[in-house]
Amino acid sequence: MKIDRRLILNFDWTLALLVALIVGMGVLNLYSAGHGISGEPHVKQIRWVLLGIVVMALAFAFDYRWIARYAYAMHALAVVLLIAVFAVGSVTKGSQRWINVAGFTMQPSELVKITLILALAKYFNDHRIEGSYGIRELVAPFLIVLVPFVLVIKQPDLGTALMLMILFGSMVLFIGVRWRTLLGLAAVGLLIIPIGWNFLAEYQKERVLTFIDPQRDPLGSGYHIIQSIIAVGSGGILGKGFMRGTQSQLKFLPEQQTDFVFSVFAEEWGFLGALLVLLLFLALILWGLKIARHSRDYLGTLIAVGVTMLIFWGVFINVAMVLGILPVVGIPLPFFSYGGSSMVKMMAAMGFLMNVSMRRYVLQS
Amino acid sequence: MPEKRDRLVRYDPGEYRDRFTVFFWVILAAVCLLVLRLWYLQIIKGEELLKRSENNRIRIREVKAMRGIILDARGVVLVENRPSYDVVIFPEDVKDLKGLVEKLENLYAKVGLTFPMDYETILENRRPFTPLRVDRNVSREKLALVETHSLDLPGVGIDVMPVREYYYGESMAHVIGYIGEVSREELEREKSAGYKSGDFIGKFGLEKALDRYIRGRPGGEQVEVNVVGRKVKTLGRVEPVQGYRVVLTIDSQVQKAAWAAMEGKAGAVVALDPRDGSVLALVSRPGFDPNLFNRGVSADVWEKISSNPLHPMENRAIAGQYPPGSTYKLIVAAAALEEGLITPETSFNCPGSFEMGTRTFRCWRKHGHGRVSLHRAIVESCDVYFYHVGRLLGVDRLAQYAQAFGLGARTGVAMAGERRGLIPTRDWKLARFGVPWQPGETISIAIGQGYNTVTPLQLANAYAAVANNGEFFTPRVVQRIETDDGEIIEEFRPEKKAVLPVSRENVQLLKRALWGVVNEPGGTGGQARVAGRDVCGKTGTAQVIGMAEGDDGSAYPYEYRDHALFVSFAPRDNPEIVVAVVAEHSGHGGSAAAPVARKVLEAYFAGKARP
Numbered sequence: 001m002k003i004d005r006r007l008i009l010n011f012d013w014t015l016a017l018l019v020a021l022i023v024g025m026g027v028l029n030l031y032s033a034g035h036g037i038s039g040e041p042h043v044k045q046i047r048w049v050l051l052g053i054v055v056m057a058l059a060f061a062f063d064y065r066w067i068a069r070y071a072y073a074m075h076a077l078a079v080v081l082l083i084a085v086f087a088v089g090s091v092t093k094g095s096q097r098w099i100n101v102a103g104f105t106m107q108p109s110e111l112v113k114i115t116l117i118l119a120l121a122k123y124f125n126d127h128r129i130e131g132s133y134g135i136r137e138l139v140a141p142f143l144i145v146l147v148p149f150v151l152v153i154k155q156p157d158l159g160t161a162l163m164l165m166i167l168f169g170s171m172v173l174f175i176g177v178r179w180r181t182l183l184g185l186a187a188v189g190l191l192i193i194p195i196g197w198n199f200l201a202e203y204q205k206e207r208v209l210t211f212i213d214p215q216r217d218p219l220g221s222g223y224h225i226i227q228s229i230i231a232v233g234s235g236g237i238l239g240k241g242f243m244r245g246t247q248s249q250l251k252f253l254p255e256q257q258t259d260f261v262f263s264v265f266a267e268e269w270g271f272l273g274a275l276l277v278l279l280l281f282l283a284l285i286l287w288g289l290k291i292a293r294h295s296r297d298y299l300g301t302l303i304a305v306g307v308t309m310l311i312f313w314g315v316f317i318n319v320a321m322v323l324g325i326l327p328v329v330g331i332p333l334p335f336f337s338y339g340g341s342s343m344v345k346m347m348a349a350m351g352f353l354m355n356v357s358m359r360r361y362v363l364q365s
Numbered sequence: 366m367p368e369k370r371d372r373l374v375r376y377d378p379g380e381y382r383d384r385f386t387v388f389f390w391v392i393l394a395a396v397c398l399l400v401l402r403l404w405y406l407q408i409i410k411g412e413e414l415l416k417r418s419e420n421n422r423i424r425i426r427e428v429k430a431m432r433g434i435i436l437d438a439r440g441v442v443l444v445e446n447r448p449s450y451d452v453v454i455f456p457e458d459v460k461d462l463k464g465l466v467e468k469l470e471n472l473y474a475k476v477g478l479t480f481p482m483d484y485e486t487i488l489e490n491r492r493p494f495t496p497l498r499v500d501r502n503v504s505r506e507k508l509a510l511v512e513t514h515s516l517d518l519p520g521v522g523i524d525v526m527p528v529r530e531y532y533y534g535e536s537m538a539h540v541i542g543y544i545g546e547v548s549r550e551e552l553e554r555e556k557s558a559g560y561k562s563g564d565f566i567g568k569f570g571l572e573k574a575l576d577r578y579i580r581g582r583p584g585g586e587q588v589e590v591n592v593v594g595r596k597v598k599t600l601g602r603v604e605p606v607q608g609y610r611v612v613l614t615i616d617s618q619v620q621k622a623a624w625a626a627m628e629g630k631a632g633a634v635v636a637l638d639p640r641d642g643s644v645l646a647l648v649s650r651p652g653f654d655p656n657l658f659n660r661g662v663s664a665d666v667w668e669k670i671s672s673n674p675l676h677p678m679e680n681r682a683i684a685g686q687y688p689p690g691s692t693y694k695l696i697v698a699a700a701a702l703e704e705g706l707i708t709p710e711t712s713f714n715c716p717g718s719f720e721m722g723t724r725t726f727r728c729w730r731k732h733g734h735g736r737v738s739l740h741r742a743i744v745e746s747c748d749v750y751f752y753h754v755g756r757l758l759g760v761d762r763l764a765q766y767a768q769a770f771g772l773g774a775r776t777g778v779a780m781a782g783e784r785r786g787l788i789p790t791r792d793w794k795l796a797r798f799g800v801p802w803q804p805g806e807t808i809s810i811a812i813g814q815g816y817n818t819v820t821p822l823q824l825a826n827a828y829a830a831v832a833n834n835g836e837f838f839t840p841r842v843v844q845r846i847e848t849d850d851g852e853i854i855e856e857f858r859p860e861k862k863a864v865l866p867v868s869r870e871n872v873q874l875l876k877r878a879l880w881g882v883v884n885e886p887g888g889t890g891g892q893a894r895v896a897g898r899d900v901c902g903k904t905g906t907a908q909v910i911g912m913a914e915g916d917d918g919s920a921y922p923y924e925y926r927d928h929a930l931f932v933s934f935a936p937r938d939n940p941e942i943v944v945a946v947v948a949e950h951s952g953h954g955g956s957a958a959a960p961v962a963r964k965v966l967e968a969y970f971a972g973k974a975r976p
Contacts, residue, residue, distance in 0.1 A: 174384055223425060223587050226600065233406040233414025267418075271407040275400060282396045286389070293385050301381065305388075316395050323402045 012357040015291070018284045019335075019350050023049055025265075025277060026336040032243045033257045033264040034338065041257050041338045048340040052347030059351025060358060067355075068125070068299055071118040075144065078115040081108035082151040097155050109160045110341035112148045114348055116167060117306030119144050124175050125299040132178040135185070142168070159330035163313065170309040171302065224260065229324045231263040232274075239270030257338040259330055262322045281315045281334075291357040300356040307349045310334075314346075426496070426588060430581030431527045433608030435541060435571070437617040438643070438844065439972075444541055446527040449660060450508050452500040456491040458520035465520060469499075472514055478507070496524055498563075502660040528659045529572075533617065535652030536624035539680040540615060540780075540842060542570020543655035545662070568658070569678075571611065571843065574781060578846050578854065581608035609854050612844045614643035622968030623648040623944075626961040632928075632948040633681035633821040636965055639829035639934060639943050641859035642838025644778070646944075646965065647822070649681040683776075683783040686818035687947050690905030690954065691746045691889075692932050693767075693813030695831065695875060697754055698739060700766035702871045706757045709874055712738040715749035719808070726752055726808050729906070743878035744888045746904060748812050755811020760802055763810065764790045769866050770827040771837070772819050778840040779857070786823055789816035814908060825945035826862075828932045831879075832901075832940035834872055835865040879903055880937045883959075893933050893959040895966050901940075902933030902962065904954035926950035929957035935966055942969050 027045055034041035059067075085099050085108055098105050123141050145168040152161040177185075197205070231245065239245075245267035256264050266274040288308030295301040311334055318333040320326040332342045406414065435444040459465055466484045473480040482499045491497050500507070508523060515521065529544055531537070547566040560566060566580070567573035584605035589598040623634040623646040636646040651673065657666050670677055679685065701707045717733030719726040728734065728748040734741070742750035755763065767773060773788030789810065791802040809815035819827075822840060830837035839860040846854045865872070879901035882890040889904040907928040929951040934940040944962045951957035 174381070174388070176384065223601070226587075229406060230414050230418050232403070233410045234418035235407055236411040236415060237408060266403070266407070271403055271411075274403050274407070278396055278399055278403075282392070285392055289385060289388060289392075293381075312392055312395075316399070319399050320402075323399065323406060325398075325402055 007358055010358045010361060012291070012354055015284075015287055015350070015354055015357060018280060018287060019347075022277075022280050022284065022335045025280075026261075028242075029261060029265045029268075029336060030257060030338055032245070032268060033261055044340070045338055045343065048343040049347070051340070052344045055344055056347040056351035056354070059348050060355040062355075063359060064303055064352060064355045065297070065299060068118060068122045068303075071115070071122040075112070075115040075119040075148075078108055078112040079148055079151065082112060082148055084108070085151075085155065097157055105340075107341040109148075109152050109155070109157055110345040112152070113160070113163060113167065113310060114345055114352075116145060116148065116164060117171075117303060117310065117349075118352075120168065120171050121299055121302035121306055124171070124302055125297075128298065132176045132181075133172070134178050134181050138172065138177070138181070138185075141172070144168075157330065162329065163310075163317075163331060166313050167306060167309055170313070171306055174305050175302075224255070224328055225324050228260050228263040228322050231260075232266040232323060235267040235270045235274070237271045239266075239268050239273055242268055244268060258332055259318065259328075259337065260322055261336045261338065262319055262333050265336070266322075278315075278319070281311070285312045285315075288353055291353055291360075294360050295356050296360050300359070303352055304356045307353045310349055311346075426586045428584040428586050428602075428605045429526055430583045430605035431607045432529065432544070432565075432572075432581060433579040433610045433846075435579075435611045435613065437613050437615050437620075438645075439616060439618075440612075441617045443531070443533055443537060443613070443615075443617060445530045445532070447530045448525045449502045449528040451498045451524045451526060452503055452507070452511055453496040453498050453522050453524045454487065454491070455496050455520050455522060460519070462488065462491075465518065468518060469521070472510065472518075476506075476510060496522070498524070502528070526660075529655070531655045533620070534654045534656060536620060536648065537615070537617075538570070538652045538655045539649045539682065540570055540613070540647050541655065542572035542574075543568055543658040544572050545658055569655075570680075570780070571613075574779060575611055575843070575846065579608040579611065582606040607849065609846045609848060611846055614638075614645065614842055614844050615647065616645045616969070616972060618972040619965060619969050620646040620648065622646075623961075623965045624650070624652075626964035627946075627948065630948045630951055630957075630961075631675050631681075632946070632951070633685055634944065634946050634961060634965060635682050635821045635825040636942055636944045636969070637825050637829060637840055639833040639837065639940050642826075642829070642840045642862070643844070643859070644822075644840050644842045645942060645969065647682045647842065649679070649685070651675050651677040653677045680780070680782055681947070682821045683778065683780055684820065685947065686784055686786050686820055687928055687930070687949075688815070688817055688907040689813035689819045689824060690907035690928070690930050691748075691813055692824060692828075692903045692905035692930050692954075693810075693817060693819075694743060694746065694751050695879070695903055696767050696770050696772070696827065697751055697758065697763060697811050698743060698878075699770075699831075699865070699867045699871060699875060700763055701754045701758055702739075702874070703766070703867055704758065704762060707739060707754060709739050712736050713742075713750050713753045715747050717749070719749045719752040721752075721756075721805055721808055724805050726805075739874075740878050740881060741887075743875075743903070744881040744885050746882075746889045751811045752808045755807050756804075758807075758811070760807045760810065761790050763807075764788045766866070767817075769863070770830055771862065772823050772827060776820075776822055776826050776840050777860075777862070778822060778842060780842060783822070784820055786819040787816055813905060821945045821947045824930070824932055824947075825943050828903075828934055828945065829940075829943045830863075830865050831867075831872055831875055832934040832943055834869065835867055837862050837865070876901060876937060879934075883933070889955040890931065890933070890959050892955060893931060893963045893966070895935065895963055895970065898935045898966065898970055899937035900933055900935040900963075900966060901937050902931055902959065904959060905930030905932070906952070906954045909950065923950050927952055929954045931955070931958035931962045933959075933962045933966065935970075941973075942966065 027042055027049065030045050031042040081099060085097065088099060097107050097109060099108055120141055123144060127137065129137060145164055149161050149164050152164065245264055265277060285308055288304055288311065292301045292304035292308060295304055314331060314334040317326060317329065317331045321328055332339060334346045335343070431446045434442055437443055463484055466487060470480045480500070487497060487499060511518065511521065511523060531541060544565045545568045547560045547562065547564045551566055552560055552562060567576035572579065582605060584603040586599055587601040589600055619636055623636060627634060627648060627650045631650050633650070634646060634648040635644065637644045653670050714736045715728055715734040717728050717731055729746065733749065734745055734747045737745070737747050737750050741747070767788045773786055775783045775785055794800065794802050806815055810817050826837060826840055839862045841857050841859065843857050845856040848854060880899060882888045882904065883893050883900045883902050890902045893900050893902050907930060909925050909927060927950065929948040930946065931954045932945045934943040944965045946958040946961045948957045948961065
């Protein structure tokens with residue numbers, strides 16, 4: 001493939017800068033959050049960032065229209081990996097999420113978020129209709145999300161499963177559905193809940209109930225929330241200073257390098273620091289919407305919208321949880337939380353955003 | 366070109382302008398919500414939360430579950446829980462551990478005590494967020510001592526642990542058992558059961574056998590503590606769930622009487638209800654006090670128990686194997702009657718001894734019983750009569766009947782450590798010793814000597830079979846397991862074991878003879894008589910070594926003296942209770958064991974009279 005010189009001229013420096021800033025702050029924060037934890041998570045995280053940059057480059061080097069041709073195949077592969085998790089995966093903290101691929105342990109549930117966006121973008125691009133979508137047109141794309149959704153629930157990883165549905169919902173809302181259809185889907189959803197409930201195992205029910213009412217589990221997530229709120233609030237306006245957060249350094253915070261990494265940041269950098277991070281994320285999200293809007297074709301718009309929603313919901317749900325306005329559900333903070341699969345996934349997503357952005361002016365030969 | 370299809374519908378992003386606008390505002394609103402919340406937490410509540418973080422004392426503490434209580438058949442509480450206090454150190458609240466340990470040592474020394482742990486041990490054993498028990502099961506004085514100095518002892522606290530209170534101590538130790546701290550092997554073995562190190566687990570008896578029902582489920586508490594680690598406020602709590610309640614078939618009054626009646630003796634007493642196999646009392650002497658094991662048994666107590674030559678830990682009622690002596694005659698008689706070898710009228714002359722080849726077998730009465738038939742032979746326990754019967758029967762036929770009475774096999778009572786006893790046969794001897802069976806040995810076993818051994822529980826159950834007109838049950842100790850509200854978790858119903866291959870007439874005949882043993886003149890069991898109750902029974906005196914005739918053995922060392930046995934049931938016509946007594950090295954069954962049985966029967970009937 002011949003690379004157009006104009007491609008390089010069109011490199012999206014704003015996007016790259018925003019990502020670099022956020023990733024940098026994330027690693028710095030992890031240095032503090034992971035202090036004293038064996039294995040030095042920040043060092044590993046830097047390795048994941050480097051791998052992420054390679055994946056990101058791969059994701060924007062080839063034209064997204066060419067990549068989208070293989071969207072279904074990639075999605076199918078991700079689903080196969082999800083199935084493989086049950087056969088050969090390892091169990092941590094009571095759920096089976098990890099798999100060994102070519103010497104790397106990875107979470108197929110992270111990969112599937114990317115392939116879902118691509119597959120849905122391709123589907124909606126291939127099946128464009130005049131006006132709004134009705135139920136009949138949504139059956140097929142719903143299957144695209146339903147299969148991985150069920151597999152992820154089985155692991156069980158409610159956070160990721162929820163994310164898949166939210167991504168699907170966001171993209172469907174973007175392409176536009178009839179009001180009637182929307183109400184119908186909501187009604188069906190309400191009907192399915194009590195039926196599906198009976199199929200859940202006792203411990204899964206307990207998880208869902210705790211999800212709805214954290215007070216059911218005052219020794220688990222209830223404790224997490226209180227400690228997290230104390231950490232955030234005690235940061236005040238200016239924070240306690242880097243590496244000086246008592247909550248985090250004394251290990252009061254649970255999961256402080258993964259799901260609750262933002263409370264470490266808010267404790268040490270205060271309101272101003274936390275505000276800065278939120279504004280950087282907001283800038284990235286709005287920039288993503290801008291890329292979607294200025295895409296040269298509908299496929300690009302759909303991919304960019306999907307990726308942007310991935311960042312938005314990740315940030316919103318995680319931060320809201322850390323601040324105690326949403327129940328505790330295991331969704332990591334993009335670029336901040338420790339974890340290779342999540343980091344590589346986010347960098348790949350940024351690659352696709354870059355891909356769409358770089359090719360917005362490129363004329364067809 | 367893949368783009369071709371795209372061009373069919375002209376792309377106009379403007380078409381989606383309104384949707385971009387909606388997304389924009391939704392996102393902006395969401396981020397504003399987060400910022401507002403940050404503002405609220407960090408700026409409005411900042412000061413307050415900063416204070417809370419400075420003395421962040423929110424801890425999660427486990428709340429131990431109480432084990433289920435154990436009740437007797439009448440609802441009397443046999444085992445309960447009481448609080449025990451430990452001095453603990455919360456490592457995260459201690460800034461200067463060395464200084465703290467010194468303070469504790471000085472404090473203890475001031476009142477003449479020694480602090481049981483040194484600095485190095487504490488340093489070695491402490492784990493983050495896990496209270497370390499430095500002094501267990503402390504007295505009220507120590508408790509007060511530590512409490513009053515709590516301000517000088519940051520990080521030192523008192524933790525309450527439920528411990529078992531065994532109200533019946535030694536007398537029920539073998540049935541109920543005891544608990545102890547879970548061992549490393551048990552942790553491995555019971556991995557899935559969710560035990561943690563420091564937890565308690567049943568080690569013996571029903572505490573062990575029913576552990577999974579009794580243990581309950583621990584809860585936890587999220588608490589806020591002050592600077593010295595004291596609880597200020599409970600923020601959340603998961604209540605522990607107490608273990609299930611166990612209702613036994615044991616009647617504590619009968620048990621108590623049986624234990625008291627055996628005072629000063631070693632041996633066992635088993636009382637059971639022949640109508641359904643319920644064990645009413647099960648005593649093994651000497652006993653041990655399970656309360657001593659509560660919080661880890663001390664070395665000298667353990668030494669005392671384990672070095673006792675009488676083995677207090679052995680449950681003699683199910684694991685003691687004794688020659689049955691003359692109590693075995695019931696089975697010999699039943700076998701001979703059924704096989705048609707004798708009739709009630711068949712009589713033999715007892716001149717005081719019995720010749721077989723070159724050997725002479727003596728009757729216990731030196732001058733003999735004269736000519737006796739079956740009834741008198743049982744009543745007066747004539748040995749010579751049974752030598753004749755034994756010779757007619759032969760060893761293998763007798764073994765068949767003994768097995769039908771449940772001897773030589775475990776009764777199947779749900780208790781660990783039950784032994785089988787032994788009923789010899791020709792094949793057994795050949796296999797065991799490589800020597801053929803000798804005819805003289807049949808003569809010995811006909812009066813319950815020789816290779817025969819039985820456990821007290823087997824003996825009781827064999828007599829229960831006769832008492833209950835041939836039908837008998839697997840003995841059971843536990844009636845049911847239930848929740849606090851009485852909801853039944855598991856019920857152990859009477860389980861019919863077998864029916865004796867003995868006709869009803871023969872059973873009646875034997876019962877009359879057993880009544881005669883206690884109630885007729887010349888009967889050997891007169892000391893078991895209870896006024897107004899038709900007690901039936903059979904004495905037994907099992908030789909440990911051969912003695913010269915007429916020797917009561919009192920000149921011999923303890924371990925060579927005869928075992929005294931007595932098995933009885935009452936009332937004759939509708940028996941409700943069977944009592945088997947084995948008193949080791951105590952002399953004659955009629956004088957050493959029958960009075961014990963009488964006391965047990967009296968206690969039973971006295972209890973029946975009470976509502």
